[in-house]
Amino acid sequence: MDLALLPPGVQLSCAVLARFMPMHLLLDASGRVLGAGPTLARMLQGLPLEGARFEELFEVRSPGGAVTAEEVLARAGHRFRLVARNGVRAGLRGLGERLPDGRMLMNFSFGIDLITAVRDLGLSDGDFVATDLAMELLYLAEANAAVTRELRALNLRLEGARLAAEEEALTDPLTGLRNRRAADLVLERLCATGTPFAMLHMDLDYFKSVNDTLGHAAGDFVLEQVGRILREELRAEDCAARIGGDEFLVLLSSRIDLQILQGIADRIIHRITQPMPYGEDRAQVSASIGIIRSLDAGSRDPAQLMALADRALYAAKDAGRARAVLLVAKVP
């Protein structure tokens, strides 16, 4: 079985060759297979090896134009690339040399296709020599994937925390409504995009007296109830904000029909005017609402619209409170 002879005076048996190079291929002078290492043989499963011609086993990817083993060795500088003809996806990288007696010796590795090869062929530790860095590469690929996965998860968690912080920064903690900053942002956006919209500027009546007679906790309770009423009477796409102590702003872009707006405002006032049981006591407030529409105002300036909404609110207060006044007026 002593086949390979390497001068001067170094003789390797096939078994030793197979141990040191489990992916070698030994060809006779005409390019027919004399022997193959165990891992290479495993990769070439399904193809008859003994006596097969090199070109029956492999398709040469580089050097271009080479087909036979002789051509590969003649044209390739120090490396060539092959794929097996049995449909194994992993390619091979190799080097080869013609021995003094005319036989050809080639040795292969999977190169960057290692993971695919290990997976598809079910290779194990024993299919690689101890000096091969295959295990390190497999290890690194998995460690890397684990680190990347962890980083991606961290990014998602940080993004979630950022969104929560942003949400918190735009929310009025007492009522759960938006706050002044959020209302300003929405108003600015509506003005900039040119969507027609309506503003309901609301102020509570007799709120101060609740605070004075029943205490601040009762005042907070009233504000919470108002927040709940607004949430229930409005849609998710509307923006309801508490923009001051007992001052609220509602921005509606989906419903701007005059009668509908009046109806929404009246319903809100009606509900707020109902006495709110607070312990043994009852908190009694009402609300005044000034309504304007961007279309009537003929302006896209947030400050001007806000001033106009303020005027509408004062008109409502002047009209005797617990009222909604719709102001169809242009910004002066």
Add this chain to the structure above:
Amino acid sequence: MDALMLRFLQGYVRDTFGAALWHAICQRGGLSIETFEPMLRYPPGLADATAGHAAAVLGRPVESIWEDMGTYLVTSSGHEGVRRLLRFGGVGFADFLHSLEELPGRARLAMPDLDMPEIHLTECAADRFVLECRSPLGGTLRVLTGMLTAMADDYGTLCLIDPVGEDRISIRILDQDHAVARRFDLALPET
């Protein structure tokens, strides 16, 4: 390392004893957060301090908490990656023990700024080993002990694993092929 240990401790306590106990441990430690991120940095010593609080809340010695956490890391389905990375160390348990010396180098390939413990293995006889481990973290030796015990199981090897003093673990292999090793494929199936 503190970040990794804290994350693992959090996972171990939550999975084993429930979120309420982890909350109690963090409260006792006066921690402002309860979720540790393995990729962030925390003050050195926080992992050992937190394990101390865990010991007080759970009413168990801190050593056994670290050891159980080490076992949990290798055996829990949520950390299959840890077990796999360790199994790359060798075909048999003895091979694996020798590969531990390379562990810091391997870990640095993936995370260059991870300060892994220094590990040195002495083979006293074919079935007797002493593993020395130096780490600024007090819990490291016990975590390693727990992991080794679980890995011996994974390889189907019966052995005695005992911490000796502050920085050594004595390992005696009684039966290399005591049970069938858990299956290990070099490459994970394509996802």
